Amino acid sequence: MSFFGKNIRKIRTVKTLSQQSFAELFDLKRGTLGAYEEGRSEPKIDTIIKIANYFSIPIDDLLTKELTVNSLLKFKADLTTDHEQITKETFxxxxxxxxxxxxxxxxxxxxxxxxxxxxxxxxxxxxxxxxxxxxxxxxxxxxxxxxxxxxxxxxxxxxxxxxxxxxxxxxxxxxxxxxxxxxxxxxxxxxxxxxxxxxxxxxxxxxxxxxxxxxxxxxxxxYHRVPELADGLEEKMALLEAQFMKIKAGL
Missing domain, CATH: 2.10.109.10 (Umud Fragment, subunit A)
Structure with missing residues (x-):
């Protein structure tokens, strides 16, 4: 039996991330993440690799042993702080x-x-x-x-x-x-x-x-298309400049 579900729940606890926030990091649905944590579903290999790489955790450890808080901190010393230090813009x-x-x-x-x-x-x-x-x-x-x-x-x-x-x-x-x-x-x-x-x-x-x-x-x-923002302004300016040069040349 894989320890993946228990381990990602432990990671969320250490990171103080909600299921929704954690799921969004890896383009998952919250319900899908919940199924992983409860052992009702197994993740695809690319999802496992993404999570392991993101938190610098060996894939074998993520799948085959129950991780502790101390072991998580050893894998990535700044695990509890690096996310919080990033300034996240809110739209x-x-x-x-x-x-x-x-x-x-x-x-x-x-x-x-x-x-x-x-x-x-x-x-x-x-x-x-x-x-x-x-x-x-x-x-x-x-x-x-x-x-x-x-x-x-x-x-x-x-x-x-x-x-x-x-x-x-x-x-x-x-x-x-x-x-x-x-x-x-x-x-x-x-x-x-x-x-x-x-x-x-x-x-x-x-x-x-x-x-x-x-x-x-x-x-x-x-706009669903590119609007004519200049409204012909450049062409009008070029025409005025040409007329001005003609007037100047005639003086």
Missing amino acids: ATIPCITPKNTNDYLLYNDREAFVADMPVLQLPVNPEKDFRAFTVDNLEMSSNDKGLFPKDIVIGEHIPKNVYKKLNNGHLILAVFNDRLVLRRCYLSGNTITLRADHKNIDDLEFPIKEIKELWRIRYVF
Whole structure:
């Protein structure tokens, strides 16, 4: 019988790692790691090699003998400290609304368990703020081949209800109602919010502000294609420079 399960549990104890954290180090699922520790499943050889190499433990020792804390420390003197000494950057984990889960989100967006189960993006933005990602699925915010197109992703920061009326007109927002999600520019007037598309052929939508369940102000955009960021600026500058040289030559 292999001692692998007992030994990786001992390593986790020494390293003060949760099953989830340990599993992520080696691209494993937490349930898979639990099965290893309980002896219900045996790991693949490449997994054994990865773990042995990572902690500088001979494979034979990892599999054939029960390791002690002292023996672990002999294998790697800094076993209990080297992980903690590494500065680990924390990215914000952002739940993502997709075409597949939109209907469910409308029903269960106020349930923490549902939100925790949504697909996520991890991005280098402020992890202390509440963000929501949304996959664009229409052309409402496009205009003359510019703007947002299907499969682009926008990231919105949560706006509390008491701040709604302080939003500046024209801000791009994602508004959540009982029966729909609307990604448009907002214009506030009294107790009414008007949502306006950039596409010229789409009519405005108007709602009482009290009908908004959630409001997310768009802070970041991730394009599904490379956008024309320069908007022809280089070509325009080159043309102006050529015209200037002609004028200069004629003086």
